[in-house]
Amino acid sequence: MSYVELIDERTGFMAPMGGQTLGTELTERYNAAAPFPHVVIDDFLPAPLLEKVLEHCDKLKIDEEAATFDRPQERFKTSYQPDTLDDDLRALFYSFNSKPFIKLMENITGIKGLIPDPYFMGAGIHEIKQGGHLSVHADFNHHKPMNLERRINVLIYLNKDWKKDYGGSLELWDEQMTTRHQDIVPLFNRCVIFNTTSNSQHGNPDPINHPQGISRKSIALYYYTSTWDGTKRSHTTQFQVRPGSGDKRDWQVKLTELKNELLPPIIARRIRF
Template structure:
């Protein structure tokens, strides 16, 4: 099946005019979604591109999980700067002007800025029994002093089925309803606007029958709209109703962050993160 996005698998160049047109074609649907704006596109990149990136991601092997807590289990990431040459070039292309213009046309957000540091982004790998509870993301790029506005996820999992876990879920802020869910199938792109209450995650543990990890490309985009004096938000987790998801420590962390030195906040956050699900 023909890919959606005009991306040359050999030169990794993007046809700028066509990219903008495709972004505009998604704008009405994207910007009409609630409780926040999002979309999903299948067969997004050429098959050759997505296959090579998957192969190189698997070549990186495994490594100790990061940010292990009751809310996040057996997930790790690889910075694109440490990836093999082809994958690194793909990430650079997805941070280029034509791709930014595609995102701006689709989202209606002007002045998007890619992250050259890939903070939190790159290749994400979640192993068997791994999950990421429903959450709203951190909202401030400290190094560049920017506001986080968009997430792009492109999945790298051939023949993945819903029963294998790891589906990407979108929830209302009050956690009363799961609004949408996307199985992380090969070459599916999900994009969504980020904010203080954009609750999302992949809380169902990965359970591939052959032990395959859940792999994805993750990229974040920002704008120069961060206001002086605004208090940054760290990742905020919330429980799904009727689940055994970890209890949220959102209120505690917000109080600690506002009134104590940064080192005390970090220690408190780490302590709460080590608590088991109960």
């Protein structure tokens, strides 16, 4: 039995939520969690559906729609756009943008008026290969094409029989980067939902070290609200450094932000780092 029941396991379509209260039993725990609101739900979707997603991962190809990163802060990471997937999996991602799924997310988080992203900007299927990692960071906060404020992340893991020793655990850190509060192993069909703010520090900084060289895979979904206004400062991904680690600072982003804050736009546009 999965947490989310579907009327069509081929596409991932949920029944209309109507007045259903599924998710509200988690709201208090979600908002009381440290270091920021979050919840971990195992057996989130029917396993056969995610088995199908995992099988498709063997056919993923890096094309013009994929985004690949290989630098000190995000090593051997690729994000695959949902619109490049097989039709059944495209339908699954479209169901994640449907009213029933959004209602479930609102029930869990207590955040009303959530808006999905039809562009899947930064979302999709994420893969990190052997030796890769994603440093602790706070995500970009502004969906510029839609002028929306980013509010929650939903991660659904696709990793069979994954052990902590294989690396890739999701770490949640406090705002000051002094304490790691959570260390979540990315197990198959485990879903992690959390608030996204400029201070929600998270990542999987320990390199992937699977004995058979299998990559770490996940579904990543982001949701927004129409609360963006001129009082907020838009920023890209903000990487952090764990105390006592060999993590590298992202000086390029820091310098670009400093340039844009201190220089007139006509001059800032001419400077490249």
